[in-house]
Amino acid sequence: MNIGEFNELTVLRFTSVGAYLGDDEDNDVLLPNKYLTDELEIDNKINVFIYRDSEDRVVATTEIPKIEMNGFAYLKVTAVTHFGAFADWGLEKELMIPFKEQNLKLEEGNYYLTHLALDKSTDRVYGSTKTNRYLKECEEEFEPETEVEIMICERTDLGVKAIVNGKYSGLIFKSDISKPLRRGQRTIGYVSKVREDGKIDVRLDKVGLDKVLNSVDQILEKLRVDGEIPLSDKSDPDDIRELLGMSKKTFKQAIGKLYKQRLIQLGDGKVTLIQ
Numbered sequence: 001m002n003i004g005e006f007n008e009l010t011v012l013r014f015t016s017v018g019a020y021l022g023d024d025e026d027n028d029v030l031l032p033n034k035y036l037t038d039e040l041e042i043d044n045k046i047n048v049f050i051y052r053d054s055e056d057r058v059v060a061t062t063e064i065p066k067i068e069m070n071g072f073a074y075l076k077v078t079a080v081t082h083f084g085a086f087a088d089w090g091l092e093k094e095l096m097i098p099f100k101e102q103n104l105k106l107e108e109g110n111y112y113l114t115h116l117a118l119d120k121s122t123d124r125v126y127g128s129t130k131t132n133r134y135l136k137e138c139e140e141e142f143e144p145e146t147e148v149e150i151m152i153c154e155r156t157d158l159g160v161k162a163i164v165n166g167k168y169s170g171l172i173f174k175s176d177i178s179k180p181l182r183r184g185q186r187t188i189g190y191v192s193k194v195r196e197d198g199k200i201d202v203r204l205d206k207v208g209l210d211k212v213l214n215s216v217d218q219i220l221e222k223l224r225v226d227g228e229i230p231l232s233d234k235s236d237p238d239d240i241r242e243l244l245g246m247s248k249k250t251f252k253q254a255i256g257k258l259y260k261q262r263l264i265q266l267g268d269g270k271v272t273l274i275q
Helices: 209-226 237-244 248-260
Strands: 006-014 018-022 028-032 045-052 058-061 072-080 084-088 095-098 111-119 124-128 147-155 159-164 168-173 186-194 200-203 264-267 270-273
Touching: 028 045, 045 124, 095 111, 147 200, 159 186, 159 200, 209 237, 209 248, 209 270, 237 248, 248 264
Parallel strands: 028 058, 095 124, 168 200
Antiparallel strands: 006 018, 006 045, 018 028, 045 058, 072 084, 072 111, 084 095, 111 124, 147 159, 147 186, 159 168, 186 200, 264 270
16 A cells, blocks of 8 residues: 555445545555545445545545656645645645755745655655756657657746656757747657756657648748738747747748748748749
């Protein structure tokens, strides 16, 4: 029976305070009355999250936490005390972030990137905002364009930080950002390369022929309506994203293709359709 994780357990018996659930090793745990349903019967299998309640008792819940064991999420700090900070992680008992696990002074009401860990000596879960220590150096050999899961983190001068596949540090360069992003957002990305320091460069879109052709069609359609687009290969990436919803790199590839086909004219900070 794993603390801080979902466990599939069997209903053993019902009592006045709830149902007792058991695993294959004769361990049992209480699922309080407020989580019971009328359909639940003895010998039923049920998936529950196991953790310690405010009285340090091991209990089960059907509530779904906002963060998984060894995972990362942006959590809202609800209180700061002399014990540490407490964050809302979706369960009745809030998650404690000890002072020694804080990389900066946490303030009530703010959201912070948090890692969920288990203190094996006490079987208590805790949060940590010292997230870099829990991110691994990537030693996998990803092929370019490999699809990965990413979680969006903080912005930097270079672009946006991301967590790749729940365990690696990644970066999306400004030139590869083709849509609005928000902290904590989970989406799909594509590996550009794995750096020597074990960090991963990620793109939001594949840099394939199909993507360029789609962008060509999009630019042509806008040119047929407006006649010209006030952009060039020197335009700010944010301006390109706002007007066309594509990265600067894709934009340059698309207008390069249109220029070779003699469909557009470039100059004076704009792209013009050749009639």
